[in-house]
Amino acid sequence: MRHDLHPPVADIRFLVERALAEDLTPFGDLTSSLLDPNLQATAEFNSREAGTLAGTRCAEETFKAVDPLLSIQWHKNDGDRLAAGDVIGVATGPFATMLTAERTALNFLSHLSGIASNAGRWVDVAAGRVTVWDTRKTTPGYRSLQKAAVRAGGAANHRGNLSDWLMLKDNHLVGLSITEAVERARELWPGRTIHVEADREDQMMEALNAGADIILLDNFDPPQLVELVAAADAWAAENGTTRALLEASGGITLDKLDGYAASGVDLVSSGSLTNSAPVLDIGLDVVPDQS
Numbered sequence: 001m002r003h004d005l006h007p008p009v010a011d012i013r014f015l016v017e018r019a020l021a022e023d024l025t026p027f028g029d030l031t032s033s034l035l036d037p038n039l040q041a042t043a044e045f046n047s048r049e050a051g052t053l054a055g056t057r058c059a060e061e062t063f064k065a066v067d068p069l070l071s072i073q074w075h076k077n078d079g080d081r082l083a084a085g086d087v088i089g090v091a092t093g094p095f096a097t098m099l100t101a102e103r104t105a106l107n108f109l110s111h112l113s114g115i116a117s118n119a120g121r122w123v124d125v126a127a128g129r130v131t132v133w134d135t136r137k138t139t140p141g142y143r144s145l146q147k148a149a150v151r152a153g154g155a156a157n158h159r160g161n162l163s164d165w166l167m168l169k170d171n172h173l174v175g176l177s178i179t180e181a182v183e184r185a186r187e188l189w190p191g192r193t194i195h196v197e198a199d200r201e202d203q204m205m206e207a208l209n210a211g212a213d214i215i216l217l218d219n220f221d222p223p224q225l226v227e228l229v230a231a232a233d234a235w236a237a238e239n240g241t242t243r244a245l246l247e248a249s250g251g252i253t254l255d256k257l258d259g260y261a262a263s264g265v266d267l268v269s270s271g272s273l274t275n276s277a278p279v280l281d282i283g284l285d286v287v288p289d290q291s
Contacts, residue, residue: 002077002078002079004151005054005077005078005079005148005151005152006057006078006148007057007058007144007145007147007148008144009057011144011145012057012058012061012145013061013065015058015108015141015142015145016058016061016062016065016104016108017065019062019104019107019108020062020065020066020104023100023103023104024100028100029096029099029100031099032096032097032099032100033096035095035096035099036095036096037094037096038094039094039095039096039288039289040092040093040094040095040288040289041092041093041094041095041098041286041287041288041289042090042091042092042286042287042289043090043091043092043098043102043284043285043286043287044087044088044089044090044091044284044285045059045072045087045088045089045090045091045109045282045283045284046085046086046087046088046282046283046284046285047082047083047084047085047086047088047280047281047282048084048085048281048282048283049084049280049281050081050082050083050084050117051081051082051113051114051116051117051120051280052079052080052081052082052113052116052117052119052120052152052153052154052280053076053077053078053079053080053081053082053088053113053116053152054078054079054109054112054113054115054116054148054149054152054153055078055108055109055110055111055112055113055145055149056072056074056076056077056078056088056089056109057078058105058108058109058112058145059072059089059105059106059108059109060072060074062101062104062105062108063091063093063098063101063105065101066097066100066101066104067093067094067097067098067100067101069093069094069097070091070092070093070094070097070098070101071091071092071093072089072090072091073089073090073091073092074088074089075087075088075089075090076088076089078116078148078152079116079151079152079153079154081120082113082280088109088282091284095286095288095289098286099286102284102286105284106282106283106284108145109282110279110280110281110282111279112145112146112148112149112152113149113279113280113282114277114278114279114280115146115149115150115153115273115274115277116149116150116152116153116280117153117277117280118153118272118273118276118277118278119132119134119149119150119152119153119154119155119273119277120153120154120155121254122153122155122254122257122270122273123153123154123155125254125257125258125261126257126261126268127261129261129262130260130261130265130266130267130268131155131156131266131267131268132155132156132257132267132268132269132270132273133150133155133156133157133158133267133268133269134146134147134150134155134156134157134158134269134270134271134273134274135158135269135270135271135273135274136158136159136160136161137271137274137275138274138275139274139275143160143161144160146274147160147274149274150273150274153273155273158269159193159195164193165192165193165194165195166185166189166192166193166194166195167195167196167197167216168181168182168185168194168195168196168197169197170197170199177206178196178198178203178206178207178210178212179206179209179210181196182194182196182207182210182211182212183210186211193213193214194211194212194213194214195212195213195214195215195216195247196210196212196214196215196216197215197216197218198215198216198217198218199217199218199219199220201227201228201231204217204228204231204232205231205235207244208232208235208236208243208244212244213244213245214244214245214246214247214267215232215244215245215246215247216247216249216269217246217247217248217249217265218249218250219249219250219251220248220250221259222259222260222262222263223263225246225248225260225263225264225265226263226264228246229246229263229264229265230264232244232246233264245266245267246264246265246266246267247265247266247267247268247269248260248263248265248267248268248269249268249269249270252268252269252270253270253272254272
Protein backbone atom coordinates (compact mmCIF):
# COMPACT_ATOMS: atom_id res chain seq x y z
CA MET A 1 0.00 0.00 0.00
CA ARG A 2 1.35 3.45 -0.97
CA HIS A 3 1.22 5.73 2.06
CA ASP A 4 2.07 8.83 0.02
CA LEU A 5 -1.44 8.74 -1.47
CA HIS A 6 -3.03 9.59 1.88
CA PRO A 7 -3.44 12.98 3.61
CA PRO A 8 -1.83 13.73 6.99
CA VAL A 9 -3.64 11.94 9.83
CA ALA A 10 -4.00 15.15 11.85
CA ASP A 11 -5.81 16.87 8.95
CA ILE A 12 -8.13 13.90 8.50
CA ARG A 13 -9.08 13.86 12.19
CA PHE A 14 -9.61 17.61 12.32
CA LEU A 15 -11.90 17.68 9.30
CA VAL A 16 -13.83 14.57 10.33
CA GLU A 17 -14.43 16.14 13.74
CA ARG A 18 -15.72 19.33 12.10
CA ALA A 19 -17.92 17.41 9.67
CA LEU A 20 -19.48 15.32 12.43
CA ALA A 21 -20.07 18.40 14.60
CA GLU A 22 -21.88 19.96 11.65
CA ASP A 23 -24.11 16.89 11.37
CA LEU A 24 -24.69 16.03 15.03
CA THR A 25 -24.87 19.29 16.99
CA PRO A 26 -26.59 19.70 19.41
CA PHE A 27 -28.51 16.48 20.12
CA GLY A 28 -26.95 13.84 17.90
CA ASP A 29 -28.74 11.68 15.33
CA LEU A 30 -32.36 11.87 16.49
CA THR A 31 -33.68 9.38 13.94
CA SER A 32 -31.09 6.69 14.63
CA SER A 33 -31.73 7.08 18.36
CA LEU A 34 -35.06 5.27 17.75
CA LEU A 35 -33.28 2.08 16.66
CA ASP A 36 -32.24 -0.90 18.78
CA PRO A 37 -28.60 -0.16 19.79
CA ASN A 38 -27.83 -3.89 19.81
CA LEU A 39 -28.88 -4.49 16.21
CA GLN A 40 -25.87 -5.22 13.99
CA ALA A 41 -25.47 -4.60 10.25
CA THR A 42 -23.23 -5.19 7.25
CA ALA A 43 -22.78 -2.64 4.48
CA GLU A 44 -20.96 -2.50 1.15
CA PHE A 45 -19.32 0.61 -0.28
CA ASN A 46 -20.06 0.29 -3.99
CA SER A 47 -18.76 2.29 -6.93
CA ARG A 48 -21.71 3.15 -9.16
CA GLU A 49 -19.49 4.42 -11.96
CA ALA A 50 -15.93 4.02 -13.19
CA GLY A 51 -13.26 6.18 -11.57
CA THR A 52 -10.31 6.27 -9.20
CA LEU A 53 -10.53 5.77 -5.46
CA ALA A 54 -9.40 8.28 -2.82
CA GLY A 55 -10.40 9.17 0.72
CA THR A 56 -10.64 5.74 2.33
CA ARG A 57 -8.90 6.89 5.50
CA CYS A 58 -11.35 9.77 5.84
CA ALA A 59 -14.28 7.35 5.64
CA GLU A 60 -12.60 4.99 8.09
CA GLU A 61 -11.89 7.80 10.55
CA THR A 62 -15.52 8.93 10.32
CA PHE A 63 -16.77 5.47 11.26
CA LYS A 64 -14.31 5.19 14.15
CA ALA A 65 -15.17 8.65 15.46
CA VAL A 66 -18.90 7.91 15.45
CA ASP A 67 -18.54 4.48 17.07
CA PRO A 68 -15.33 2.51 17.78
CA LEU A 69 -17.36 -0.67 17.24
CA LEU A 70 -17.75 0.18 13.56
CA SER A 71 -15.09 -1.18 11.22
CA ILE A 72 -14.36 -1.28 7.50
CA GLN A 73 -12.52 -3.96 5.56
CA TRP A 74 -11.28 -2.35 2.35
CA HIS A 75 -11.20 -4.36 -0.87
CA LYS A 76 -9.70 -1.45 -2.81
CA ASN A 77 -7.01 1.10 -1.91
CA ASP A 78 -6.55 4.77 -2.70
CA GLY A 79 -5.21 5.06 -6.24
CA ASP A 80 -7.01 1.95 -7.50
CA ARG A 81 -9.05 2.27 -10.68
CA LEU A 82 -12.69 1.33 -10.18
CA ALA A 83 -15.28 -0.15 -12.52
CA ALA A 84 -18.98 0.42 -12.06
CA GLY A 85 -20.26 -2.14 -9.57
CA ASP A 86 -16.97 -2.71 -7.78
CA VAL A 87 -17.18 -3.41 -4.05
CA ILE A 88 -14.79 -0.92 -2.47
CA GLY A 89 -15.10 -2.14 1.10
CA VAL A 90 -17.38 -3.83 3.63
CA ALA A 91 -18.42 -2.20 6.90
CA THR A 92 -19.70 -4.03 9.96
CA GLY A 93 -20.99 -2.93 13.36
CA PRO A 94 -24.03 -1.45 15.09
CA PHE A 95 -26.83 -0.60 12.63
CA ALA A 96 -27.83 2.69 14.27
CA THR A 97 -24.38 4.27 14.41
CA MET A 98 -23.56 3.00 10.92
CA LEU A 99 -26.46 5.05 9.61
CA THR A 100 -25.19 8.05 11.57
CA ALA A 101 -21.75 7.79 9.96
CA GLU A 102 -22.96 6.94 6.46
CA ARG A 103 -23.45 10.35 4.80
CA THR A 104 -20.36 12.03 6.25
CA ALA A 105 -18.17 9.09 5.20
CA LEU A 106 -19.64 9.09 1.71
CA ASN A 107 -19.20 12.85 1.37
CA PHE A 108 -15.46 12.48 1.93
CA LEU A 109 -15.15 9.38 -0.21
CA SER A 110 -17.20 10.65 -3.17
CA HIS A 111 -15.62 14.12 -3.20
CA LEU A 112 -12.03 12.94 -3.00
CA SER A 113 -12.57 10.05 -5.41
CA GLY A 114 -14.07 12.58 -7.82
CA ILE A 115 -10.84 14.59 -7.73
CA ALA A 116 -8.74 11.44 -8.13
CA SER A 117 -10.89 10.34 -11.07
CA ASN A 118 -10.58 13.75 -12.71
CA ALA A 119 -6.80 13.77 -12.22
CA GLY A 120 -6.64 10.26 -13.67
CA ARG A 121 -8.34 11.42 -16.86
CA TRP A 122 -5.70 14.14 -17.28
CA VAL A 123 -2.90 11.65 -16.67
CA ASP A 124 -4.36 9.25 -19.23
CA VAL A 125 -4.40 11.96 -21.91
CA ALA A 126 -0.88 13.15 -20.97
CA ALA A 127 0.30 9.56 -21.51
CA GLY A 128 3.71 10.14 -19.93
CA ARG A 129 4.61 13.03 -22.25
CA VAL A 130 4.23 15.70 -19.58
CA THR A 131 3.72 15.86 -15.81
CA VAL A 132 0.25 17.04 -14.81
CA TRP A 133 0.10 18.94 -11.56
CA ASP A 134 -2.45 20.87 -9.55
CA THR A 135 -2.58 24.42 -8.14
CA ARG A 136 -3.59 26.09 -4.88
CA LYS A 137 -7.16 26.39 -6.16
CA THR A 138 -8.50 24.14 -3.44
CA THR A 139 -11.39 24.30 -0.98
CA PRO A 140 -10.22 26.24 2.11
CA GLY A 141 -9.20 23.79 4.83
CA TYR A 142 -9.24 20.80 2.50
CA ARG A 143 -5.99 21.36 0.62
CA SER A 144 -4.00 18.42 1.98
CA LEU A 145 -6.94 16.06 1.37
CA GLN A 146 -7.53 17.31 -2.16
CA LYS A 147 -3.85 17.23 -3.04
CA ALA A 148 -3.64 13.65 -1.76
CA ALA A 149 -6.55 12.82 -4.05
CA VAL A 150 -4.65 14.37 -6.98
CA ARG A 151 -1.73 12.05 -6.16
CA ALA A 152 -4.10 9.09 -5.96
CA GLY A 153 -5.20 9.95 -9.49
CA GLY A 154 -1.60 9.73 -10.69
CA ALA A 155 -0.95 13.46 -11.07
CA ALA A 156 1.54 15.54 -9.08
CA ASN A 157 1.32 18.35 -6.55
CA HIS A 158 2.36 21.93 -7.17
CA ARG A 159 3.52 23.83 -4.08
CA GLY A 160 1.34 23.16 -1.06
CA ASN A 161 1.32 26.71 0.27
CA LEU A 162 3.08 30.05 0.06
CA SER A 163 5.89 28.83 2.35
CA ASP A 164 6.93 25.93 0.12
CA TRP A 165 8.82 27.94 -2.48
CA LEU A 166 9.02 31.32 -4.18
CA MET A 167 6.81 32.00 -7.17
CA LEU A 168 7.48 35.32 -8.87
CA LYS A 169 4.44 36.48 -10.81
CA ASP A 170 4.03 39.82 -12.53
CA ASN A 171 2.49 41.38 -9.41
CA HIS A 172 5.63 40.49 -7.44
CA LEU A 173 7.93 42.23 -9.92
CA VAL A 174 6.83 45.78 -9.21
CA GLY A 175 10.07 47.73 -8.96
CA LEU A 176 12.16 44.61 -9.51
CA SER A 177 13.45 42.95 -12.66
CA ILE A 178 13.27 39.17 -12.93
CA THR A 179 17.04 39.01 -12.46
CA GLU A 180 16.93 41.20 -9.34
CA ALA A 181 14.04 39.22 -7.88
CA VAL A 182 15.78 35.88 -8.42
CA GLU A 183 19.01 37.20 -6.88
CA ARG A 184 17.14 38.53 -3.86
CA ALA A 185 15.26 35.24 -3.48
CA ARG A 186 18.53 33.28 -3.51
CA GLU A 187 19.94 35.61 -0.88
CA LEU A 188 16.96 35.53 1.48
CA TRP A 189 15.80 31.93 0.96
CA PRO A 190 18.79 29.79 -0.09
CA GLY A 191 17.87 26.25 -1.09
CA ARG A 192 14.26 27.12 -1.97
CA THR A 193 12.79 26.52 -5.41
CA ILE A 194 12.41 29.72 -7.44
CA HIS A 195 9.55 29.73 -9.91
CA VAL A 196 9.16 32.61 -12.38
CA GLU A 197 6.12 33.48 -14.48
CA ALA A 198 6.77 34.62 -18.06
CA ASP A 199 4.23 35.79 -20.61
CA ARG A 200 6.81 36.85 -23.21
CA GLU A 201 9.85 35.12 -24.70
CA ASP A 202 12.22 37.80 -23.43
CA GLN A 203 10.98 37.18 -19.88
CA MET A 204 11.63 33.46 -20.28
CA MET A 205 15.15 34.15 -21.50
CA GLU A 206 15.82 36.51 -18.60
CA ALA A 207 14.55 33.90 -16.15
CA LEU A 208 16.84 31.27 -17.73
CA ASN A 209 19.85 33.56 -17.44
CA ALA A 210 18.92 34.46 -13.86
CA GLY A 211 18.94 30.79 -12.86
CA ALA A 212 15.25 30.18 -12.14
CA ASP A 213 14.38 26.57 -11.30
CA ILE A 214 10.96 26.55 -13.00
CA ILE A 215 9.48 28.93 -15.55
CA LEU A 216 5.72 29.21 -15.87
CA LEU A 217 4.82 29.98 -19.48
CA ASP A 218 1.48 31.69 -19.07
CA ASN A 219 -1.31 31.73 -21.67
CA PHE A 220 0.68 30.48 -24.66
CA ASP A 221 -0.90 28.12 -27.18
CA PRO A 222 0.84 24.83 -28.14
CA PRO A 223 2.54 26.12 -31.34
CA GLN A 224 4.00 29.05 -29.38
CA LEU A 225 5.19 26.66 -26.67
CA VAL A 226 6.98 24.51 -29.24
CA GLU A 227 8.99 27.57 -30.26
CA LEU A 228 9.70 28.57 -26.65
CA VAL A 229 10.88 25.06 -25.72
CA ALA A 230 13.21 25.08 -28.74
CA ALA A 231 14.60 28.47 -27.70
CA ALA A 232 15.15 27.26 -24.12
CA ASP A 233 16.83 24.05 -25.33
CA ALA A 234 19.10 26.08 -27.62
CA TRP A 235 20.03 28.33 -24.69
CA ALA A 236 20.90 25.28 -22.56
CA ALA A 237 23.05 23.76 -25.33
CA GLU A 238 24.86 27.05 -25.89
CA ASN A 239 25.58 27.46 -22.19
CA GLY A 240 26.41 23.81 -21.54
CA THR A 241 23.87 23.52 -18.75
CA THR A 242 20.49 22.07 -17.89
CA ARG A 243 17.62 24.47 -18.44
CA ALA A 244 14.87 25.26 -15.98
CA LEU A 245 11.72 23.14 -16.02
CA LEU A 246 9.09 24.67 -18.28
CA GLU A 247 5.46 24.74 -17.15
CA ALA A 248 2.45 25.56 -19.31
CA SER A 249 -0.52 27.14 -17.58
CA GLY A 250 -3.52 29.31 -18.26
CA GLY A 251 -6.81 28.19 -19.78
CA ILE A 252 -5.73 24.59 -20.30
CA THR A 253 -8.67 22.18 -20.30
CA LEU A 254 -8.81 18.42 -20.65
CA ASP A 255 -9.94 18.59 -24.27
CA LYS A 256 -6.93 20.80 -25.12
CA LEU A 257 -4.38 18.85 -23.10
CA ASP A 258 -3.12 16.64 -25.93
CA GLY A 259 -1.70 19.62 -27.80
CA TYR A 260 0.05 20.95 -24.71
CA ALA A 261 1.45 17.51 -23.86
CA ALA A 262 2.99 17.32 -27.32
CA SER A 263 4.60 20.78 -27.12
CA GLY A 264 7.72 19.70 -25.25
CA VAL A 265 7.04 21.46 -21.93
CA ASP A 266 7.82 19.52 -18.78
CA LEU A 267 4.74 20.39 -16.73
CA VAL A 268 1.11 21.34 -17.28
CA SER A 269 -0.92 22.82 -14.42
CA SER A 270 -4.64 23.38 -14.07
CA GLY A 271 -6.83 24.45 -11.18
CA SER A 272 -9.63 22.37 -12.65
CA LEU A 273 -8.06 19.22 -11.24
CA THR A 274 -9.40 20.25 -7.85
CA ASN A 275 -11.90 23.06 -8.27
CA SER A 276 -14.00 21.59 -11.08
CA ALA A 277 -14.04 17.87 -10.32
CA PRO A 278 -17.49 16.24 -10.06
CA VAL A 279 -18.04 13.75 -7.26
CA LEU A 280 -17.72 10.05 -7.98
CA ASP A 281 -21.01 8.25 -7.35
CA ILE A 282 -20.35 5.87 -4.46
CA GLY A 283 -23.09 4.25 -2.43
CA LEU A 284 -23.32 2.41 0.87
CA ASP A 285 -25.84 -0.41 0.88
CA VAL A 286 -26.67 -1.14 4.52
CA VAL A 287 -28.36 -4.40 5.51
CA PRO A 288 -29.30 -5.08 9.15
CA ASP A 289 -28.50 -8.57 10.43
CA GLN A 290 -31.50 -10.89 10.61
CA SER A 291 -30.34 -12.99 13.54
